Amino acid sequence: MAFDGGRIRDTVFVGMPKTAELGILTRASLPIASNDTFFYAASLVDLRNEMEPGWQTPGLGWLGGLRTVSDSLSSNGVTPEEWKSAFGSEVGLIGNWAMNSQWPSVVAAMPVQDSAKANRIVTIVTESKTGDVRWRHREKEGAHYYSSDSGLPLFSFSPTIGLSDRMLVIGPDSGSVEAAIKHGAGASELAATRNFQNAERAVPTAQQALVYLDPALFYARFDASLRPLLAMGAAFLPSLSDTVDVGKLPPSEIVARHLGPTVMSQSYRGDGYVAESIGSVPLFQAVVGAVTATTAASTLYKQQSQRGPSIQQTNTPPPITSGPSSPLPSPSGSP
Helix, strand or coil, X not given: CEEECCEEEEEEEEECCCCCCCCCCCCCCHHHCCCCEEEEEEEECCHHHHHCCCCCCCCCCCHHHHHHHHHHHHHCCCCHHHHHHXXXXXXXXXXXXXXXXXXXXXXXXXXXCCHHHHHHHHHHHHHCCECCECEEEEXXXXXXXXXXXXXXXXXXXXXXXXECCCEEEEECXXXXXXXXXXXXXXXXXXXXXXXXXXXXXXXXXXXXXXXXXXXXXXXXXXXXXXXXXHHHHHHHCHHHHHCCCHHHCCCHHHHHCCCCCEEEEEEEECCEEEEXXXXXCCHHHHHHHHHHHHHHHHHHHHHHHHHHHHHHHHCCCCCCCCECCECCCCCCCCC
16 A cells, blocks of 8 residues: 555455456446446456355355345256356446435446346246245336335335346336436446546556445535434434534535545456555445444344344333242231
8 A cells, every 4th residue: 555646556466366257347337327426336247156056155145135046047947158148247336326315326237138038037036936025017118127015115215126128227226227227328427527537547457347436426415415414403402512513514525625536446467366446545445444334233233133022021020929928918907
């Protein structure tokens, strides 16, 4: 790690044989990224390994859902080779935060190589009986959308799958998925910005993975959502003003001035993988911190959930009993 013109440059090398040849990163999901994108990542991933029978990786809980999907596809005769011919080997993650939205949204995308096979695979997944999840299908402007009934209305969370002849998109709600499908048909707004172009030129051309983070945009949206909540909290909790003075918080423009974009590229050189990042935020340390915080929060939530029934039982008043050392008085009042 070193400082380079006021920015932090990180270089990580991992010596290992090159994995299966998956091609060169094309960033097929980049057209989905818009001017409201604060996070973009694209990586080559061989999902066929995860679909192989008996394949397991300890410690990755999200692979449980992938294993369920894989079993459903295998039982319906879908082979890993058919998956490869239907979808590309590239996975993209796009984080957007619109100016008029209170919370950000993150969608995952994969390029479609054979629309007929892709449609068959998605139909099998959505029609399979997995727990209490049920999918509603609709078509709009040539794209197929599958929305789940198992969402949380309070947080507007209803997982949705969108499939067009170009892209497969999975997101937390139908609005974000529809917007991603619509943007995917045109040119990338993010790629046309000066911040993205300058950041991309600061690192070698990515062959296996590319990550772009705009902390200034994220902080500006976060500040716009946080200030009204603090003001409302001060109105209902006057004691809050003794700790937090909302009027003294610096404007978001002042803070964003010191938060430049951060970019990371990964390629295979010599006998190992090299990942280089540069920006105002140390990317690798930030990722480790985010993963650690998420894991700690998940662990704490599970502990509290498991502890809930025992706490309720502890607070129940004990029944009134009589013992030989303190007998109850008889109805006549005699001992």
